[in-house]
Amino acid sequence: MKTRSTRADRLIGQMLEVLAATGIPVEKEPVRTRRRIAEAALAVAGISKSFSEAHSSDDGCFLTTRQIIAFENEKFGRTYSPGSYDDVRRRHLILLTAAGYVVNSSSLASQSTNNPTRGYAASPDFATLLRTYGKPDWKKAVADFMAQRETLRSELERKRELERIPVVLPSGIEVKLSAGEHNALQRDIVQKFLPRFGFGAEVLYLGDATDRYLVRETERLSQLGFFALEHDELPDVIAYSESKNLLFLIEAVHSSGEITELRMRKLRGKLSECTASLAFVSAFATRKDFRKFSANLAWESEAWIAENPDHMIHFNGWKYLELQNKANQ
Numbered sequence: 001m002k003t004r005s006t007r008a009d010r011l012i013g014q015m016l017e018v019l020a021a022t023g024i025p026v027e028k029e030p031v032r033t034r035r036r037i038a039e040a041a042l043a044v045a046g047i048s049k050s051f052s053e054a055h056s057s058d059d060g061c062f063l064t065t066r067q068i069i070a071f072e073n074e075k076f077g078r079t080y081s082p083g084s085y086d087d088v089r090r091r092h093l094i095l096l097t098a099a100g101y102v103v104n105s106s107s108l109a110s111q112s113t114n115n116p117t118r119g120y121a122a123s124p125d126f127a128t129l130l131r132t133y134g135k136p137d138w139k140k141a142v143a144d145f146m147a148q149r150e151t152l153r154s155e156l157e158r159k160r161e162l163e164r165i166p167v168v169l170p171s172g173i174e175v176k177l178s179a180g181e182h183n184a185l186q187r188d189i190v191q192k193f194l195p196r197f198g199f200g201a202e203v204l205y206l207g208d209a210t211d212r213y214l215v216r217e218t219e220r221l222s223q224l225g226f227f228a229l230e231h232d233e234l235p236d237v238i239a240y241s242e243s244k245n246l247l248f249l250i251e252a253v254h255s256s257g258e259i260t261e262l263r264m265r266k267l268r269g270k271l272s273e274c275t276a277s278l279a280f281v282s283a284f285a286t287r288k289d290f291r292k293f294s295a296n297l298a299w300e301s302e303a304w305i306a307e308n309p310d311h312m313i314h315f316n317g318w319k320y321l322e323l324q325n326k327a328n329q
Contacts (some may be wrong), residue, residue, distance in 0.1 A: 008076035012038040021142050024095050040092040043068045044102050045122040045130055048075035056127035062105045062119035065089050086256035101126040169203050177208045185252040185285050188306040189237050199241035206237055225273040247276040258282045264298040
């Protein structure tokens with residue numbers, strides 16, 4: 001086990017060096033997330049001993065998110081829960097897929113939607129680059145790799161800019177989120193939920209796949225006794241109502257992330273020094289989405305559905321109802 005762990009640490013360090021050399025901004029991530037990104041990259045490329053092992057989508061070597069976790073546990077001696085598979089997609093692979101270094105088989109015309117081999121793989125050019133790591137021509141290979149991708153990157157950046165989702169904060173400032181259903185729901189939280197139920201709340205944190213700290217009011221959060229923003233437990237949206245001294249911790253639930261009893265317990269523990277009252281909210285785009293997760297939602301939390309924005313569902317949320325009644329008097 002010790003030998004396996006030492007080898008894993010070496011490979012992780014090398015992969016982080018590769019990602020830094022090719023412009024993936026892993027340095028912005030917490031240390032644990034940084035390691036998980038590197039491990040996921042190693043897994044999809046099939047690297048467990050040497051970078052010479054790297055294979056790609058051309059080889060038909062796709063791993064599902066659950067298989068990536070299994071690879072990490074088996075090859076690197078980890079004990080990651082199979083239930084954390086959605087974190088692999090949302091947190092560990094998102095930068096790599098956005099850059100095109102990792103491809104999803106569902107995006108390939110040759111892969112049918114019900115193909116059992118659907119999953120993630122290293123792109124052919126990235127796998128080729130990985131196989132040159134540590135060789136005399138490594139630096140030249142990096143330069144060639146980046147030069148070949150420059151035109152594509154520029155095209156993708158223009159396309160992403162056109163597709164970005166504008167969000168107007170309560171302060172009137174406009175920011176833009178990258179395209180996607182999850183971010184569309186975050187927009188609805190800011191522009192529909194908060195004006196109706198936020199008691200004049202200001203947004204103190206809002207993250208995005210390409211900019212985790214798109215909105216970050218560090219000083220204000222620190223004054224409220226909030227934990228370090230680099231932590232993995234960070235909710236999708238954090239907003240604060242000064243008039244009610246109420247801090248909203250809101251999750252935009254698309255395929256996971258709802259406020260469960262365990263999630264609430266972890267957040268309460270980390271916010272033991274917080275001077276504001278806490279409101280835990282799981283937000284959903286549709287009633288159908290809500291029904292998928294309703295059995296998992298914690299008591300003393302709230303649920304909100306964007307397609308019915310004027311209503312909330314209170315899971316014995318007496319504290320929130322009490323504040324609401326006072327506001328209506």
